[in-house]
Amino acid sequence: MDKLTVGLEWFLNPDHMPLILGIEKGWFKEESLEIEMIEPKEHFDALDEIENGSMDIAITEPIHLVQDRAKEQKVIGFARYLHTNGGIMYNKDKNIVRPKDLIGKRLQYPGAPGPGGIAMAKTMIEADGGTFEEGDITPVNHSFYHTDALLTDK
DSSP: OEEEEEEOSSSOOGGGHHHHHHHHTTHHHHTTEEEEEEOOSSGGGHHHHHHTTSOSEEOOOHHHHHHHHHTTOSOOOOOOOOOOSOOOOOOGGGOOOSGGGGTTSEEEOTTTTSHHHHHHHHHHHHHTTOOOOTTSSEEEOBTBOHHHHHHTTO
8 A cells, every 4th residue: 555645734624625535435545545644833844844754745825836936946736636716614503504694794714804705705695696795794813723713613
């Protein structure tokens, strides 16, 4: 069985669900592949950890690959892991059934109160037939730990 150590985009998050499911369901083992997922100590550690042999590959944001290549690092991108126009997680007890139910809620995203998370939610609300007006969602920033923020009602 081959083993592959995969560095995550610095911590376990919903984007990694395909890997989690593949491990839990045994899909990788069926293909004689053992996957180990590790979290780098710091967000930008993936390249150093690949170079020192503690991980084989890393899932990272494309912008980091560009930055590393600009510094003439020996790194190459070989696949797009996933493509998304965004997604929103929520607690079931918040009375959210569809995107337009986000109106009047708090939205946790890195960079809040910047426009990124609000723009994503606005697009989803309007595609669902809702009308979004500035101030309809309260932006909240508790870093990149979205699941932790949900669990602690932040």
